[in-house]
Every structure is written in C-alpha cells, then in structure tokens.
Amino acid sequence: MPGPTLTAAQSAALRHVRDVALRxxxxxxxxxxEHLAGADVRCEEVGAAVTGHGRLTVNFHPDxxxxxxxxxxxxxxxxxxxxxxxxxxxxxxxxxxxPGGDRDVWEQSMFGGAYQRPGVLxxxxxxxGGLNLLDHPDGACPRFGSCHLRLRPEVSTRxxxxxxxxxxxxxxxxxxxxxxxxxxxLLSATAGTGVxxxxxxxxxxxxxxxxxxxxxxxxGRAGRALDDYIEAQVHGELSLARxxxxxxxxxxxxxxxxGRRLAALADRHGFALAWHPGFELPVDGVDAGFRGPDIPxxxxxxxxxxxxxxxxxxxxxxxxxxxxxxxEPQRWADRGPAEVTWQHLKQLWHVLVWFGHPAxxxxxxx
Numbered sequence: 001m002p003g004p005t006l007t008a009a010q011s012a013a014l015r016h017v018r019d020v021a022l023r024x025x026x027x028x029x030x031x032x033x034e035h036l037a038g039a040d041v042r043c044e045e046v047g048a049a050v051t052g053h054g055r056l057t058v059n060f061h062p063d064x065x066x067x068x069x070x071x072x073x074x075x076x077x078x079x080x081x082x083x084x085x086x087x088x089x090x091x092x093x094x095x096x097x098x099p100g101g102d103r104d105v106w107e108q109s110m111f112g113g114a115y116q117r118p119g120v121l122x123x124x125x126x127x128x129g130g131l132n133l134l135d136h137p138d139g140a141c142p143r144f145g146s147c148h149l150r151l152r153p154e155v156s157t158r159x160x161x162x163x164x165x166x167x168x169x170x171x172x173x174x175x176x177x178x179x180x181x182x183x184x185x186l187l188s189a190t191a192g193t194g195v196x197x198x199x200x201x202x203x204x205x206x207x208x209x210x211x212x213x214x215x216x217x218x219x220g221r222a223g224r225a226l227d228d229y230i231e232a233q234v235h236g237e238l239s240l241a242r243x244x245x246x247x248x249x250x251x252x253x254x255x256x257x258x259g260r261r262l263a264a265l266a267d268r269h270g271f272a273l274a275w276h277p278g279f280e281l282p283v284d285g286v287d288a289g290f291r292g293p294d295i296p297x298x299x300x301x302x303x304x305x306x307x308x309x310x311x312x313x314x315x316x317x318x319x320x321x322x323x324x325x326x327x328e329p330q331r332w333a334d335r336g337p338a339e340v341t342w343q344h345l346k347q348l349w350h351v352l353v354w355f356g357h358p359a360x361x362x363x364x365x366x
Contacts, residue, residue: 057151158234315352
C-alpha cells in the first residue's frame, strides 16, 4: 500500500532536517570513525544495523481521555489514524501544542518554520515516537505510554530523528538516508559507562555487539527509557491499516474494555496484537526520591480509591485515577490545581516504569 501524499509543509520539514544533517555529516563521520577505531566494524555496517533493524514505535496510554470525552483507543477505533497532540489536545509529556506554545516554538526551530506556514492544519503536524534500536518490549519511549504501535519499516522514509527529546532542543538530527549525526551522538553517549537505550552499564563495545546481533537483541528485557532515546517525528498521516505492524499492549489491560478494543482494532486493520511483560509495583514500593515526595501519598490514594484488595500498582489502575481526574475533578480538589495532579500521575507512571516488575511477579501490600 503506497504511503500518504505529503503536504508542502511536511515535505519542507523533511528537506530542512536532511539539509541540516548533510551539513553536519562530515563532522559526524569523524566522530564515528574515532569511536569505531579498533572495533573491527565499519561505519556502514553500524548504520545498516541501526536503520535496518530498528523499529519505530509510538507509545500511548489507550485509556486516557480526549477533549471530546472519548478514550484514545475509542478515537483510534473510530478514525483509523493516530493523531498528534495538536489534533488531540492531550499528551503524556507537556501540554504545549498550540500556536506560540513551547512545542510550536521547538517545531519551528527543528523544521525550519515549515509548520508555521499559512494554511497548515493541526492534523498536518508530525506525530512523535522513538526508534527502538534494541527491540525492547516496552517500546522506545515508555515514559509516554504503557502500550505502543510498532510501525512498518517503510514509515522510516518520511521520518526525522533527534538524539534526545525535542523539547531539549537537540542539535543532532537526521533522516533515514542521513543518519550519521544521530549515530555519532549515540556512540558519544556510550563512550563511558552508564545507562543508554535501556542497556545498563553500556559502553560503545556493548552497544555495537547488541546492534549487530540482529533481531531479539533485548532478550525480552524492558528498556525503561525515560530520558535517553532517539526520538522520531513521523511526517504525514499515520494510518493504522497502512502503517502499523503490531500493537503491543500492557498486560494490565487484559479483560478490560481498552484491551478488547485494541484486540478488535488489530483484527480489523490486519496487524498483530502482542503483549509485553508489563510493570507492577507494590504500593509501598514507590520511591520518594525518584520523582519527589508527593508521589508516594498519591500512589497510596490511587490504590485505596481505585484499586482492589491485593492488587499492585499497574498501568490500568493509574488510568482509572486519570479518568476520574477528568470526569470528577472535585474529587481531587484537595490536592490543588488539576494540572498538578495530572503531572503527578504522569510521574507515578514514570516510577512504575523505572522500578516496576513484570506482571505477576510483584505483591501488593495494600
């Protein structure tokens, strides 16, 4: 099935990023050569492994509510396309997708003003995901959602990339054909040790071996990538029937309305339905030092008001609280502005991603 016809703005955005990447390519090649020295591997091999094996993923929470009262999965079901924050009005990051908002400002910089041209509609803006280099079952950017769409390889040809989240103003950008600046940044990030792309204690050698070993590189381990990822910006309509290879679902949605809708969606549009191991955490296991002291009492409240006896914290449980915040804000008025509680619920999800155990392996003390 052929891809979508890109608008003038979408084509201009792709050209702008390609041109920036081309200017940076010589310096990037020098950095790559330095990192590969003595590794007995050529730049072309690494580049082919990255662009050939990496899969674009778009993380989302299927049960979050849109401005019109529908859940994300209900909108996907009705419309058959995945829309950007400019069209939906919701986000699992910052809510700044409006003219003059932060997202608008950084898109203007990233894409050379392409999307600020007259006549550009909200639905023309790019959708955001990540490049899942190591095949992690929780997708490239789990901070943005418990489930993800795995996109077909051909979508990469109309995708731009940044090393790091676009809200940070990354300077290392690329396209599928001119990926070297992003690859150079990735190799530089792993020149020491630490955590990168979900690999603990990663150094350049470890990363190269993982990249060059083919599919199933993560051996089923969650990536837990909250901050370090290669962001992907997909230009042009993201159609479920044409562009999606699989939907990968958190197990907390089994036997729920959202889970059944996702299964029906996969069946209707002809893509696979898969389940990743999930994240669970006892309510008393929420670390106060990770996202701040407000999060443990919020976790206890979510569990007490929306959980069941013996149930650990998980994605669907946090979703029940998030829906309540929209539908019955007075219930949360004692916590202050709804925007603060919304942010704290996001941070509770981050704690779950970072510290959570696979489904069925944790016990609740609540």
